[in-house]
Amino acid sequence: MSCDLSDPAISQAYEEIVSGQATNWLILGYHDTRDKISLYSKGTGGLDELRQNLKEEVLYGFLRIENRFVLLTYVSEQVSGVRRARALVHGRAVGAQFKQAHQIQISASTPGDLSEANVRNRLKLGANDDRPSSPSPRNQNLRQGTLPSSPKQQGPPGTPPTPKSPIENEKEPDYSAEIASQETYKGTGEDSERQTRERMEREAAQRRDAEKIAQEVARRRALEDAERRKQDTLLNQKKEKAVAEAKAKSEAEKKAREEAEKRRNEELKSQFAELEKSGKVLLDGYITVQGGGVYFWKRRYFELRGQTLYLFRDPTDKLPISKIDLNNDVAAVSDAQSEVLILNSFKVDFRSTEPYYFFSDDRKTKESFVQAIARYVK
Numbered sequence: 292m293s294c295d296l297s298d299p300a301i302s303q304a305y306e307e308i309v310s311g312q313a314t315n316w317l318i319l320g321y322h323d324t325r326d327k328i329s330l331y332s333k334g335t336g337g338l339d340e341l342r343q344n345l346k347e348e349v350l351y352g353f354l355r356i357e358n359r360f361v362l363l364t365y366v367s368e369q370v371s372g373v374r375r376a377r378a379l380v381h382g383r384a385v386g387a388q389f390k391q392a393h394q395i396q397i398s399a400s401t402p403g404d405l406s407e408a409n410v411r412n413r414l415k416l417g418a419n420d421d422r423p424s425s426p427s428p429r430n431q432n433l434r435q436g437t438l439p440s441s442p443k444q445q446g447p448p449g450t451p452p453t454p455k456s457p458i459e460n461e462k463e464p465d466y467s468a469e470i471a472s473q474e475t476y477k478g479t480g481e482d483s484e485r486q487t488r489e490r491m492e493r494e495a496a497q498r499r500d501a502e503k504i505a506q507e508v509a510r511r512r513a514l515e516d517a518e519r520r521k522q523d524t525l526l527n528q529k530k531e532k533a534v535a536e537a538k539a540k541s542e543a544e545k546k547a548r549e550e551a552e553k554r555r556n557e558e559l560k561s562q563f564a565e566l567e568k569s570g571k572v573l574l575d576g577y578i579t580v581q582g583g584g585v586y587f588w589k590r591r592y593f594e595l596r597g598q599t600l601y602l603f604r605d606p607t608d609k610l611p612i613s614k615i616d617l618n619n620d621v622a623a624v625s626d627a628q629s630e631v632l633i634l635n636s637f638k639v640d641f642r643s644t645e646p647y648y649f650f651s652d653d654r655k656t657k658e659s660f661v662q663a664i665a666r667y668v669k
Contacts, residue, residue, distance in 0.1 A: 294381040296388050298329040305389060307333070308355050316341040319351040319385065328381065338410060342402045349378045351385045359414050362386055362396040363405070366497065372504040379501045398494045408483045409490065572596050574663050576656055582647030583613065595663055615647065617667040624665045637661055 307314035317333040318341065328351070334340045341352055341363075349370055352363035364382040366375055386396060395413050399405050574595040580602065581588050591602040591612075598618040601611040620641050627638040627648055635657040636650035651657040 293326065294384050295327040296384065298327075300330040301328075301388070304330055304333045305353060308353060309360065311358075315355040317353050318344055320346070320348060326381075328385070338405065338407055342405055345402055345405075349374055349381075351382065353389055354410075356410065356414060357416060359394050359416070360389075361394070361410060361414065362389055364396070364398045365405075366398070366400055368400050372500065373508065375497065376501045376504045376508065379498065379505075398497065399490070400493060400497070404490050404493075406486070409486055412483050412487060574659060577652060578656070578660065579650050580647060581649075582645060583615075584645075595660075598667065600664075617664065619667075619669055620644075621664060621667040621669065623668060624661055639664055 301317075301319060304314060304317040308317065313335045314333050315335055315337055318331040319328050320331040321327065322329055322331075331346075331350070332344050334344070338354060338356065341354060345365055347367040347369050349367070350363075350365040352361075352365060354361040354363065362385070364378065364385075366378050370378070382398075397405070397410065397413060572594050575593060577590060578593050579588050579590045591604065592606050592608075593603070594601045594611075598616065600615040600617060602613045602615075603611050620643055622640040622642050625638050625640075627636040627650075628634060630636075630638065631648055631650070633650045635652070635654055636648065637657060637660075638646055638648050640646045649660065651660060
């Protein structure tokens with residue numbers, strides 16, 4: 292829940308306040324963002340003007356009163372619980388930004404919480420009244436050397452009245468106004484203390500609510516994380532199962548192909564053995580060959596009859612142009628694609644002569660040819 296306090300106007304307004312310039316308050320807010328705090332307003336009219344600029348949202352304020360500084364956190368009663376929790380965290384960041392100056396920090400939810408009396412009481416300042424107090428009538432009389440006296444008892448009727456001294460002519464002072472003033476001041480102090488207690492109780496309740504909301508948010512987030520981990524585990528298990536099944540299927544298919552190839556080779560061997568005994572053509576078709584002293588590829592028609600490979604220019608020729616004796620002379624038959632870089636190519640090594648290279652038109656012809664020639668490997 293970190294916040295962005297990079298708005299340069301914040302620092303400028305703050306310096307104006309702490310340096311004793313005319314500006315004596317500022318208000319910060321979010322401007323419909325989540326975490327970016329910027330300057331809403333500032334002024335020279337003190338606490339009254341600051342209260343007039345409050346809005347029904349989360350705000351932060353800074354105020355100078357008689358060279359003392361107050362940090363304000365204003366959370367309107369209409370603000371939701373999640374935003375209250377965020378305000379608790381962001382308020383600490385704002386306090387850290389202004390920590391060099393403020394003496395107290397005040398949290399409020401209504402403009403009434405920021406009355407002149409409440410704020411000055413928190414700052415331990417006297418009432419905001421600069422008028423000189425006049426001495427009481429009793430003190431005035433004492434400084435003038437006169438004392439209040441009770442009325443003298445009158446003499447018998449007909450007796451001329453005794454002249455009164457200036458002290459006797461002076462009436463008893465009326466202290467009711469001074470007593471009423473003192474009682475009024477006492478009542479104001481009691482109201483201020485009561486409001487302070489109520490405000491502190493509200494702040495404590497707000498903190499408790501914010502902590503509960505933060506705990507609930509953390510609990511829900513933990514549940515969501517646990518559910519996400521559970522789903523990830525299930526997904527991984529499904530993927531692993533699918534991979535294992537695909538691997539097993541691939542291995543089964545490979546094994547089936549190998550078994551089919553093995554059966555086919557056995558059948559070809561059996562067929563070749565029978566054809567060889569009868570002296571018939573074991574295998575024929577077209578193939579491209581290189582070897583026997585010729586180093587160019589030549590496409591030839593071939594017939595494999597008995598233990599001899601006959602090569603013709605085309606199927607209509609009655610006499611072959613060359614023949615290769617396979618009996619007891621074939622050393623090995625191997626794939627040659629990596630050597631000659633031609634698809635469906637293979638190599639036949641002989642003991643008595645140099646090797647021959649072949650490649651066929653398709654894979655099936657290659658496999659049949661290799662299987663037939665491999666029978667003569669000794």
